[in-house]
Amino acid sequence: MSIVVTGATGHLGRLVVEGLLDAGVTPSDVVAGGRATERLADLAERGVRVVTLDYDRPETLADAFTGADRVMFVSGSDPGRRLAQHRAVVDAAVAAGVGHVVYTSAPHAGTTSLVLAPDHKATEEMLAASGLPVTVLRNNWYTENYVATLQQAAQTGEIVASVGDGRVASATRADLAAGAVAVLTGSGHEGRTYELTGDVAWDFDELAAVATELLGRPVTYRRVDAAEHTAVLTGAGLDEGTAGFVVALDANIAEGALADATDHLRTLLGRPTTSLADGLRAALA
Secondary structure, three states: OOEEEOOOOOHHHHHHHHHHHHOOOOHHHEEEEEOOHHHHHHHHHOOOEEEEOOOOOHHHHHHHHOOOOEEEEOOOOOOOOHHHHHHHHHHHHHHHOOOEEEEEEOOOOOOOOOOOHHHHHHHHHHHHHHOOOEEEEEEOOEHHHHHHHHHHHHHHOEEEEOOOOOEEOOEOHHHHHHHHHHHHHOOOOOOOEEEEOOOOOEEHHHHHHHHHHHHOOOOEEEEOOHHHHHHHHHHOOOOHHHHHHHHHHHHHHHHOOOOOOOOHHHHHHOOOOOOHHHHHHHHHO
């Protein structure tokens, strides 16, 4: 069984490749694709087939997908070009006759107001229309997204956000990668959509409490409105576009876009998900 992992030079894709090997998949049956293949040299030494795979170069997709039984389709990270890139991936998978595509999407992509969701919704629709057997993994926020927040709190003693009382059911990259491995190596997942989250949806007062524990200094959560948050961010040097994006994401969290904790990931893993404190502790280390 040949399994292609796209985006293998990124954090999640790399963890999926390593998880497949740890799960006992024969290294020669794993194809790790990315643009900077020199970053995958150690995997090649372990017997993994390393290939150039660039969403902007369809010929690399055709080469990588030839003979593939399963493709781990890690979504692109450039919102401005992502839809065209994803169309190229879907077209290449169809042309190659891939047996099963596993796609990383956004929480409740079909119905959410989450600012990042439209590209994912459109990609899910592309995949549904392709005729390919597909599993959609709607990944909640990475716990690791908050490492920079804690690093800043270490200096200031506060977490400033405009999320109100909103909650985040985050999960670690390692847990999400392990969930993907369970799907790629298992059976009966075709046609399924999984909302992958941590077991607990935490709020920012709880994040501040975890920060206090891990940093060894008091940290508080300072609630601000959107206008004040924008002023704080631009005052810290962010351009208006980036600041507006951050504030929009906080508004989504305040509305509950990331608050839905499910048992889907825990079920795939066969164990509880990693807690916020343990996930951040490991990431900081």
